[in-house]
Amino acid sequence: DIVMTQTPLSLSVTPGQPASISCKSTQSLLHSDGRTYFYWYLQKPGQSPQLLMYEVSNRFSGVPDRFSGSGSGTDFTLQISRLEAEDVGVYYCMQTIEFPPTFGQGTKVEIK
Amino acid sequence: QVQLVESGGGVIQPGRSLRLSCTASGFTFSSFAFHWVRQAAGKGLEWVAAISYHGTKEYNSDSVKGRFTISRDISKNTLYLQVDSLRTEDTAVYYCARAQYFYGSAYAFDVWGQGTMVTVSS
Numbered sequence: 250d251i252v253m254t255q256t257p258l259s260l261s262v263t264p265g266q267p268a269s270i271s272c273k274s275t276q277s278l279l280h281s282d283g284r285t286y287f288y289w290y291l292q293k294p295g296q297s298p299q300l301l302m303y304e305v306s307n308r309f310s311g312v313p314d315r316f317s318g319s320g321s322g323t324d325f326t327l328q329i330s331r332l333e334a335e336d337v338g339v340y341y342c343m344q345t346i347e348f349p350p351t352f353g354q355g356t357k358v359e360i361k
Numbered sequence: 362q363v364q365l366v367e368s369g370g371g372v373i374q375p376g377r378s379l380r381l382s383c384t385a386s387g388f389t390f391s392s393f394a395f396h397w398v399r400q401a402a403g404k405g406l407e408w409v410a411a412i413s414y415h416g417t418k419e420y421n422s423d424s425v426k427g428r429f430t431i432s433r434d435i436s437k438n439t440l441y442l443q444v445d446s447l448r449t450e451d452t453a454v455y456y457c458a459r460a461q462y463f464y465g466s467a468y469a470f471d472v473w474g475q476g477t478m479v480t481v482s483s
Binding site for chain 1: 407420422465469
């Protein structure tokens with residue numbers, strides 16, 4: 250199975266300040282079709298996970314533009330340009346290039 | 362309104378069985394593949410099972426292979442997870458999720474249910 254490793258595992262950020270989360274995979278997530286099968290989710294407290302980013306850098310419907318994704322191959326980053334209170338929760342990366350789909354351990358983001 | 366609603370969880374003894382359900386509404390159920398993902402208390406997300414949009418292919422994680430069976434009833438817009446020979450380590454919130462294909466075979470889970478709790482305890 251492809252192992253997804255996130256860093257850091259927790260992050261405390263002052264509102265209005267940027268935040269960054271890294272995710273590394275044990276295999277390249279670049280498919281032969283030229284797409285990269287890498288995604289970010291946010292699980293807000295007490296809620297189900299919600300899709301944030303698809304194929305590295307595409308914001309899903311309704312996701313604010315303060316969220317951005319970058320990376321390629323095996324190294325990826327999620328950046329929040331200015332953290333807001335509603336952004337707290339646990340962020341997960343995920344790959345679907347190979348079965349089974351696998352998630353990172355999660356990064357807990359809280360307000361400082 | 363596009364939504365998935367799970368049911369069927371509860372407290373059950375080790376070795377027993379349970380059937381989880383996930384009822385879809387607001388979209389064409391038969392056009393999508395579906396997955397089950399679970400989350401133990403305070404832990405991360407673990408993929409459990411998947412079924413293709415045409416219902417002819419099923420996939421299971423190694424940890425549940427031979428014990429869990431995924432299925433669907435298109436006439437009822439409902440996804441199921443039959444969980445047999447339950448173990449204490451199966452205790453978790455079980456989510457159903459819709460697979461959205463953005464391009465080719467690249468998919469992500471774009472709609473999730475609220476989850477149903479399964480507690481395996483004697």
